[in-house]
Amino acid sequence: MAFTLYSLIQAAILCVNAVAVLHEERFLSKIGWGVDQGVGGFGDEPGIKTQMMNLIRSVRTVMRVPLIGVNSICIVLLLLFG
Amino acid sequence: MDLPHHGYRSTKQRSRGGPPSSDSVLFDDTSSTAPMNSQGYYTPGYSMGGPSADMQGGPGGNNLFTDPMANAAMMYGSSLANQGKDMVNKEISRFMSVNKLKYFFAVDTKYVMKKLMILMFPYTHQDWEVRYHRDSPLTPRQDVNAPDLYIPTMAFITYILLAGMALGIQKRFSPEVLGLCASTALVWIIIEVLVMLLSLYLLTVHSDLSTFDLVAYSGYKYVGMIFTVLCGLLFGSDGYYVALAWSSCALMFFIVRSLKMKIIPSTDSMGTGGAKPQFRLYITVATAVFQPIIIYWLTSHLVR
Numbered sequence: 001m002a003f004t005l006y007s008l009i010q011a012a013i014l015c016v017n018a019v020a021v022l023h024e025e026r027f028l029s030k031i032g033w034g035v036d037q038g039v040g041g042f043g044d045e046p047g048i049k050t051q052m053m054n055l056i057r058s059v060r061t062v063m064r065v066p067l068i069g070v071n072s073i074c075i076v077l078l079l080l081f082g
Numbered sequence: 083m084d085l086p087h088h089g090y091r092s093t094k095q096r097s098r099g100g101p102p103s104s105d106s107v108l109f110d111d112t113s114s115t116a117p118m119n120s121q122g123y124y125t126p127g128y129s130m131g132g133p134s135a136d137m138q139g140g141p142g143g144n145n146l147f148t149d150p151m152a153n154a155a156m157m158y159g160s161s162l163a164n165q166g167k168d169m170v171n172k173e174i175s176r177f178m179s180v181n182k183l184k185y186f187f188a189v190d191t192k193y194v195m196k197k198l199m200i201l202m203f204p205y206t207h208q209d210w211e212v213r214y215h216r217d218s219p220l221t222p223r224q225d226v227n228a229p230d231l232y233i234p235t236m237a238f239i240t241y242i243l244l245a246g247m248a249l250g251i252q253k254r255f256s257p258e259v260l261g262l263c264a265s266t267a268l269v270w271i272i273i274e275v276l277v278m279l280l281s282l283y284l285l286t287v288h289s290d291l292s293t294f295d296l297v298a299y300s301g302y303k304y305v306g307m308i309f310t311v312l313c314g315l316l317f318g319s320d321g322y323y324v325a326l327a328w329s330s331c332a333l334m335f336f337i338v339r340s341l342k343m344k345i346i347p348s349t350d351s352m353g354t355g356g357a358k359p360q361f362r363l364y365i366t367v368a369t370a371v372f373q374p375i376i377i378y379w380l381t382s383h384l385v386r
Contacts, residue, residue, distance in 0.1 A: 002262050002266050003265060003266045003269035003270070004266075004269075005265045005268070005269065007269075008269045008273075048284055048285065051283065051284045051285075051286060052284065055283070055284070
C-alpha cells in the first residue's frame with residue numbers, strides 16, 4: 001500500500017465532499033442529527049453525538065464555497081491529464 | 083548502539099562546527115544563543131540575528147567597499163534580501179506560529195542522547211512529568227520529558243536513507259522508490275495525527291496537546307524503525323523480529339507513560355474533564371497499540 005501525496009489529497013477531497021453533500025432537511029433531520037436538535041445540556045457533557053453534529057455543521061458551513069473552486073480545478077485537471 | 087546514532091552525531095557536529103575559516107563575525111559561539119543566519123528560521127535562540135549579522139558582514143571584506151558602486155549594490159542587495167525575508171516570515175506565520183516551532187527545535191546534544199536512551203530503554207526512567215516554568219513549558223534543553231521535533235525529523239530522513247540503502251542491497255533500488263517510501267511514511271504520519279486530533283476532539287478531551295506535540299510523539303517511532311531495519315540488515319530475519327519486538331515494547335511503554343501524563347488528569351479535576359476516564363485510557367492504549375503495527379508495516383518490505 002504505497003501512498004503518494006496525490007492520493008492523500010484525493011482522499012481528503014473525497015471525504016470533504018462526502019460531508020458537504022449531506023443535506024440538512026432531507027437527511028440529517030430525519031435521523032435526528034439536525035441543527036435544531038443539537039443544543040441540549042449546558043453542562044460540560046457534550047457527548048459524542050453533539051460533537052459530531054457540530055463538526056458536520058461547521059465543515060459544511062466553512063467548506064461549501066472553497067469546495068466549488070477545488071472541485072472545478074480537479075475536474076479540469078482530470079479531464080486534461082487523466 | 084553506534085550505528086543508529088551516527089546519523090545524529092554527524093549532523094549535529096556539522097551544524098555545531100560551522101565553517102570556521104570563513105567570516106568569523108557571522109558565526110559566534112552557539113552554545114547558549116544561536117544567531118546563526120544560515121540555519122534558516124528554526125534557530126534555537128529567540129534573538130533576531132539576521133539584520134545584525136548582515137551589517138557585520140561589512141568589516142569582513144574591506145577591499146570590496148573602496149568601490150562605491152559595489153558598496154551601493156551590496157546595500158541594495160542586502161535590503162532586498164531583508165525585505166524578502168520579512169515577507170516570507172509574514173506569510174509563514176499566517177499558517178503556523180514560528181515561535182511555537184522554535185520551541186521544538188531548541189535542543190542540545192545532551193538532550194538528544196538522553197532522549198534516545200529513553201526511547202530505546204524507557205523502563206528505568208522515573209519521572210515523566212513535563213516541568214513548567216510560570217505556566218509555559220520548559221524547552222527541551224532544560225527538561226528531558228519535553229517533546230521535540232528535532233529527533234523525529236532527523237529520524238525520518240535517516241529512515242528514508244536507510245530504506246534506500248536496504249533496497250539497494252537487495253538490488254531493488256530505483257530513485258522513484260525512494261520518493262514513494264518517503265511520501266508513504268509522511269502520509270502515515272499525517273493520517274495518525276489527524277485521527278488523534280479527531281478522537282481528542284470528539285471525546286472532548288481537553289488536554290494541552292497541540293498539533294506539533296502530536297507530530298512529535300508520532301515521529302518518535304522512526305527511531306524504533308531505524309533500529310529494527312538495521313538489526314534486520316545486520317542479523318537477518320531473526321534479528322529483525324527480535325529488534326521489532328524490543329522496539330515495539332519500548333515504544334509502547336514510552337507512549338503510554340508520556341501520553342498518560344497529558345491526557346489523563348492525575349489530580350482530582352474530574353469534573354472539568356468533560357470525558358469519561360475510560361475514553362482517555364482507550365485513546366492512550368489505542369495510540370500505543372498502533373505503533374508496532376505501523377513499524378511492522380513500513381519496515382517488513384525492506385527486510386525480506
